[in-house]
Amino acid sequence: MITRRALLGNALVAASTIGPAGAAIAGVLPPGVQTHRAISALLIDRTVRQPRELSALIEVSRRSMPVVDLTLDAVAHNTLQQCLRDSEALVGISSGATLFCLERLAWDHGHRLTVRAEANGTDCSSLRKAAAAFLSGARPAAAPGLSPPGAYAPSRADGVVHVWIIERKSSVPSGQTGAAQWS
Amino acid sequence: MKLPPNVSQEDFTAALAQFAKVVGQEWVFTSDEDLELYRDSYSVNWGETDERTASAALAPDTAEQVVELVKIANRYRIAIYPISTGKNLGYGGAAPALAGSVVLDLKRMNRIVEIDERNGYVVVEPGVSYFDLYQHIQDKGLKLWIDCPSPGWGSVLGNALDGGVGVTLAPYRSHFDAQCGIEVVLPNGRMMRTGMGAMPGAKTWQQFKPGFGPRIDGLFKQSNYGVVTKMGFWLMPPPENIATGIVTVPNYRDIIALVDTIGRLEQSKIVQGLWTLSSPTLGTRGDAAHEAGPPKPADPAIFAILSDPAGVDMAKLESAASASGTPFWSAEFNLYGPRRLIEAQWDCICEALGKIPGARCKLNPVRPLPLPAEELAGLFDTGPLGIPSLRTFSLGPMVSYDGEDVVGHVFFSPVIPRTGEAAIEAMEVFAAITRKYRLPGPPLQFPSAIFERAFLFAVGLPVTRSATVNAKIRGIIRELVEISTARGWGEYRTAPAFFDLIMGTYSYNDHALRDFLETIKDAVDPNGIMSPGRYAIRSGHSRGGSGYPAGTTDQIQKASMQ
Numbered sequence: 119m120i121t122r123r124a125l126l127g128n129a130l131v132a133a134s135t136i137g138p139a140g141a142a143i144a145g146v147l148p149p150g151v152q153t154h155r156a157i158s159a160l161l162i163d164r165t166v167r168q169p170r171e172l173s174a175l176i177e178v179s180r181r182s183m184p185v186v187d188l189t190l191d192a193v194a195h196n197t198l199q200q201c202l203r204d205s206e207a208l209v210g211i212s213s214g215a216t217l218f219c220l221e222r223l224a225w226d227h228g229h230r231l232t233v234r235a236e237a238n239g240t241d242c243s244s245l246r247k248a249a250a251a252f253l254s255g256a257r258p259a260a261a262p263g264l265s266p267p268g269a270y271a272p273s274r275a276d277g278v279v280h281v282w283i284i285e286r287k288s289s290v291p292s293g294q295t296g297a298a299q300w301s
Numbered sequence: 302m303k304l305p306p307n308v309s310q311e312d313f314t315a316a317l318a319q320f321a322k323v324v325g326q327e328w329v330f331t332s333d334e335d336l337e338l339y340r341d342s343y344s345v346n347w348g349e350t351d352e353r354t355a356s357a358a359l360a361p362d363t364a365e366q367v368v369e370l371v372k373i374a375n376r377y378r379i380a381i382y383p384i385s386t387g388k389n390l391g392y393g394g395a396a397p398a399l400a401g402s403v404v405l406d407l408k409r410m411n412r413i414v415e416i417d418e419r420n421g422y423v424v425v426e427p428g429v430s431y432f433d434l435y436q437h438i439q440d441k442g443l444k445l446w447i448d449c450p451s452p453g454w455g456s457v458l459g460n461a462l463d464g465g466v467g468v469t470l471a472p473y474r475s476h477f478d479a480q481c482g483i484e485v486v487l488p489n490g491r492m493m494r495t496g497m498g499a500m501p502g503a504k505t506w507q508q509f510k511p512g513f514g515p516r517i518d519g520l521f522k523q524s525n526y527g528v529v530t531k532m533g534f535w536l537m538p539p540p541e542n543i544a545t546g547i548v549t550v551p552n553y554r555d556i557i558a559l560v561d562t563i564g565r566l567e568q569s570k571i572v573q574g575l576w577t578l579s580s581p582t583l584g585t586r587g588d589a590a591h592e593a594g595p596p597k598p599a600d601p602a603i604f605a606i607l608s609d610p611a612g613v614d615m616a617k618l619e620s621a622a623s624a625s626g627t628p629f630w631s632a633e634f635n636l637y638g639p640r641r642l643i644e645a646q647w648d649c650i651c652e653a654l655g656k657i658p659g660a661r662c663k664l665n666p667v668r669p670l671p672l673p674a675e676e677l678a679g680l681f682d683t684g685p686l687g688i689p690s691l692r693t694f695s696l697g698p699m700v701s702y703d704g705e706d707v708v709g710h711v712f713f714s715p716v717i718p719r720t721g722e723a724a725i726e727a728m729e730v731f732a733a734i735t736r737k738y739r740l741p742g743p744p745l746q747f748p749s750a751i752f753e754r755a756f757l758f759a760v761g762l763p764v765t766r767s768a769t770v771n772a773k774i775r776g777i778i779r780e781l782v783e784i785s786t787a788r789g790w791g792e793y794r795t796a797p798a799f800f801d802l803i804m805g806t807y808s809y810n811d812h813a814l815r816d817f818l819e820t821i822k823d824a825v826d827p828n829g830i831m832s833p834g835r836y837a838i839r840s841g842h843s844r845g846g847s848g849y850p851a852g853t854t855d856q857i858q859k860a861s862m863q
Contacts, residue, residue: 190691191683192453193674195432215694218342222388223454225338226408268337271708271766275700 155285157255158205159184161198161220163212169242169279172211175249183253188212190219202227207285209252217280218272224284234282235263236270242279249281257283302331303356305379305401313356316377320359320403323369328360328409339387339404341394343709343764345771345778345798353396353797355382358404364426364486364530370405371528372490374830381405382832383528385427385459388452391712391761391796392463398525398797398834405528407456414531415507418443422481422507424533427458431689446539446687448473453689458532464523464794466751468684470573470637473537474751477522482506484531485521488826493527507533523794524818525832526825540637543686544667546647549581549628551659553619556630557721558657563632564719567753571649574635575685578724578747582622582629583607600625612736613744628661635685640667702741702763703770710761711774711798713781715790717748717756724748727758730784738777757793782806797834804837819844 160179162168164187168176179185186201187194188210201208202224210220214236221231235248244263251258258264270280304313321329330336339355346352359381361367374381382402387395397404411428416437423434423445431453438445448467450460461476473479483495496512497503510516520526550559556578566572582603602621607613622629634650636643644667651662670686677683683690701707717723728745735742741763748756760781762774778799782792786806795803807814815837822829822840829840 190452190694191678192432192435192688192690193677195689195691196436199432219452219454219691219694222338226386230334268334271706272342273700273706273708274694276706 155206155255157183157207157209157253157283159186159201159208160253161186161188161201161208161210161212163188163210163216165189165216166213166274166279168211169237169245171242171246172249172279172281175246175253176211179253188216188220190216198223199227202229205229205286207255207283209249209281209283211249211279211281213274214270214272214276214278214280215274217270217282221284228287229284230287231267231282231284233257234265234267234270234280236265236278236280237263238277238279245279245281252281252283303354303401305356305403306399308377308379308401312377313379316373316379317357319373319376320357320370323366323373324359324361328362330358330360330406331356339384339395339406341396341796343390343394343711343796344396345711345764345775345796347708347764347766347768347771349768349771351400351798353398353400353402355397355404356401358406360406360409362409364410364484364492367405367407367410367486367528367530368490368492371486371488371830374403375488375490375828378828378830379403380830380833382835383407383427385456385462386430386454388430388455389459389463391710392794393796393798396797398800398832398836402833407528407530410530413437416441416443416445416536417507418445420508421445421536421538422533423457423536424482424507424531425457426531427456427529429457430454431457431460435687435689444539445536447536447689448476448479448687449684449689450476451682451684451693452691453684454691457534458529461532461534462522462529466757468575468682468751469635469687470537471567471570471575471753472573473535474575475753476534477519479535480518480532481508481510481535482531482533483518483521483529485527485529487527488828488831492530495521507535520821523836525835525838526821527831539687540670541639542637542643542667542669543672544636544643544647544665546634546636546650546662546664547631548634548650548654549631549661550654550657551623551628553615553629554721554725555657555659556724559630559632559654560719560721560724562653562657563750564754566650566653571646572634574637576635576750577633578750579631579633580629580745580747581631582618582627583743583745600627603627607744610736612732628659643667700741702765703767703773705765705767705770707741707763707765709764711764711778711796712759712761712794713778714757714759714792714794715781715785716752716793717758717790719750719752719755724756726788727756727790730788731758731760731781734777734781734784738773740777752793758790778802800834800837 160183162176162185176185235245237245248263304310317329336355336358339358344352359370361370380399380402382397383405384395385407395404407427409428410426411433412426413429414424414426416423431447431449434447434457448469450465450467461480465476467474467476482498486492495518496506497509498506521529563572563576606618606621619629636646647664654660655662672686681692717727727748732745746760748758751757762777765771779802782802791806792803804815818838822838826840829843833839833843
């Protein structure tokens with residue numbers, strides 16, 4: 119059975135190939151259909167070389183949302199914590215090692231890793247499609263490169279690039295953000 | 302739903318409902334998705350029946366809630382396993398020592414209860430990470446420095462309780478030794494304070510460690526006698542300056558005089574900052590500091606000797622190093638304080654070590670602190686500057702082992718004597734194991750001077766998602782433990798998979814220490830609900846044949862007798 123989520127996701131993946139993510143979603147979503155939590159920012163792991171397939175997408179995304187460098191040190195930690203505190207959902211492009219750290223930091227703010235796609239550095243076209251879909255607010259249930267969210271190698275040296283969404287867990291009471299509780 | 306050991310589904314359901322009344326339903330985690338993050342990502346039993354996974358997790362917000370949760374756990378005889386932030390990677394992560402335990406996740410208890418610049422201390426709850434404490438100090442503009450481990454996302458309190466160490470000045474590096482005052486919820490649900498904190502309204506809880514009567518704080522390190530809900534720590538004033546100084550010595554066996562001399566300087570408190578042993582000959586850090594620019598590539602003759610699959614012939618290596626004018630050893634010192642103190646320390650260090658023939662000394666520029674942000678951004682490790690980071694993860698784990706992707710590491714961490722002879726023996730013994738099993742790593746790994754009076758020899762062994770390869774790693778660790786025990790080298794810390802193995806090595810007088818610890822356990826936790834099996838301490842009903850893996854203790858004991 120195809121779920122509404124899968125249908126919407128696949129439609130967005132297809133749509134994303136024809137233009138910038140923000141433009142694609144406007145033309146695809148039927149009136150009244152809500153996406154999931156809106157994406158607040160795009161996090162970019164600067165310790166991995168971005169595949170060229172993703173570079174253009176990142177630049178396009180700058181027009182519609184904050185793009186935040188994802189570095190793991192005390193200075194950036196404060197920015198990252200604020201980002202997690204203030205966001206409902208975030209898209210990221212990173213190595214497995216960085217995702218591993220971020221997933222655990224995000225947990226403290228009530229966020230969960232909900233969808234993830236991966237590819238090695240040699241062919242990232244499917245990853246670009248997944249990233250475009252994620253940035254559009256979709257969580258495709260099936261797409262090339264899509265992998266079980268939690269099943270990844272926390273590695274940097276393996277050359278695998280991950281695109282993912284973390285979002286606030288729905289069970290966190292409304293009006294009482296995870297941040298308010300965890301910090 | 303996974304059940305705690307010896308607890309019925311009916312009782313567990315009832316207990317969960319009562320837990321929820323205390324913390325709120327949203328802070329009771331039972332779904333697979335939620336419990337996934339309480340697995341030890343670096344488990345050497347990943348996906349096997351022996352993997353220690355939780356049945357549920359609870360996240361209280363206050364010590365009073367902890368009291369209530371402990372009482373409920375007692376009522377239903379449910380094993381609970383407190384964690385602070387659960388970042389104990391390489392030593393067990395967030396996973397319980399006993400499969401099916403309910404994890405008590407204390408992350409929400411992340412208050413900095415008190416911080417005193419004048420007397421240099423802080424009182425924290427378990428959920429306060431090194432990042433949190435650092436940021437709090439920055440935000441308040443306090444003249445205080447912290448000593449942090451790498452990485453810095455761990456709990457200040459949890460790291461101390463696990464025996465963790467940092468990288469700045471000696472009195473602060475051993476985090477448990479830097480603590481002053483503990484508040485703990487005992488297994489019967491009673492709250493207790495140690496030291497001066499036992500006096501209501503005490504004004505010196507964080508200023509006088511001994512307190513009155515026996516000093517029992519150590520009972521809560523690497524144990525399971527309670528849930529520590531607050532802990533005080535001594536902090537240091539920020540040093541005015543930092544400088545690194547390098548001393549090199551030419552020959553392999555010069556390490557003996559080098560370690561002896563530095564040891565005396567440390568015992569005299571002339572050397573207080575961490576010093577790092579390395580080898581320009583082997584191409585590790587330390588050699589670049591004499592000159593500008595990156596380290597020179599290894600001499601081809603040296604490289605050929607280092608690459609010998611039969612192992613490094615030290616005589617040949619020393620000869621090649623001598624021919625190329627490369628010193629064999631270097632000691633890099635981190636020096637802190639006023640400029641004249643740094644220069645005076647350096648004079649003393651050079652005077653003492655200069656007696657070793659061929660020794661060369663160089664002090665790098667004295668730098669005022671804090672360093673500029675752009676310079677910090679380029680550093681791999683900011684720990685020696687009192688700044689936590691996660692940059693250690695930028696290394697990534699080893700790529701592969703035995704054809705399997707490596708996803709993490711598990712530490713084998715023996716403590717060896719602070720002598721050059723012991724360092725040589727340990728380096729050669731562990732290098733032989735590295736070659737035997739083709740483990741990833743340099744031809745020689747060096748001991749760390751992170752402890753004040755002994756060397757630490759932390760070896761990170763690869764962890765994969767293959768049960769076969771992980772079983773091999775467990776076997777290697779057992780072999781390492783046997784080899785070490787036979788030489789009188791004990792581990793200072795380990796992952797839950799090896800708690801029993803390591804405790805078995807501390808077997809003097811027919812395991813008198815373990816028996817004493819379990820006598821205490823029986824007294825304070827008769828129902829055995831508090832972290833059963835943590836550091837191999839169990840209450841009476843869970844001891845016996847199944848409590849200690851068959852043969853393990855005997856094997857280790859025999860090894861220690863040889």
